Amino acid sequence: MGKVHFIGKKKLQKFLRMAFFSLFIFCIAGFVGTSDTLAGSRRYSKAAAPVNIAVSRRDAYYEFTCYKDIPYPSTYPNNYYDAYVYPNERRKKVLGTIIYVHGGGFVSGSKEVVEDNPYFLAWLRSGFQVIAVDYSLAPDYPYPTALKQLSYCVQKILEDRDKLGINPRKLIFMGDSAGVNLAGQFLLTQTN
Structure with a gap:
């Protein structure tokens, strides 16, 4: 009988840990979701960056086209x-578009990581386009600055979808380290 009581106590402890973790995630999602970090937020100025894709530098990346340094609206x-x-x-062969957010613990890194790693080329050759996003780094621009910027960037990408050949129903968010964190939080703000 003592063994049954022990198993019940263990299940209760596990349930309470999961409940606390779920409440913690819910609070973070609520904090982010109620702020102005959603795409379409009012805090940025459209005059902060040109909306013409022709402003960017067009290069070849193997058999693909690369538009470098496309600006998105942000005051950062x-x-x-x-x-x-x-x-x-x-373009009809495209399976989807990967929006990649670089890592670096929020304090380092850049979108340039794409050209240094062969797995991006493998994704392109497998049928996926890649959008590599840059954002302001801490400690000069603390959290949630990067999350706000990702929101603004996704909005700009969706505005340019016809020029870039993006199907908004086939977006995949990926990242490394801090980038995964930002991508996940952005998705929470959009689905909450």
Whole structure:
């Protein structure tokens, strides 16, 4: 009988830990969701960055087209993204678009990591386009600055979807380290 009581106590402890963790996540999502970090928020100025994709630098990246340093509206620095896309004649073959947010513990890193790692080329050759997002770094621009910037960037990417050949129903958010954190929090704000 003592063994049954022990198993029940263990299950209760596990339940309470899960409840606390769920409440913690819910509070964070509520904090982020009620602030102005959602796409379409009013705090940025559209005059902060040109809306013309022609402003960016167009390069070749293997058999793909790369638009470098496309600005998105933000009052903070590092408000650019790079788009690695299929040429117009091959756009029907695109399976989806990966929005990649770099890592670096919120204090380092940049979107340039794409050209240094072969797995991005493998994703492109597998049928996915890649959008690499840059954001302002801490400690000069503390949290949630980067999350706000990701929101502004996604809004700009969706505005440029026809120029870039993006299907908004086929977006995949990925990242490394802090980038995964930002991508996950952004998705929570959009689905909460």
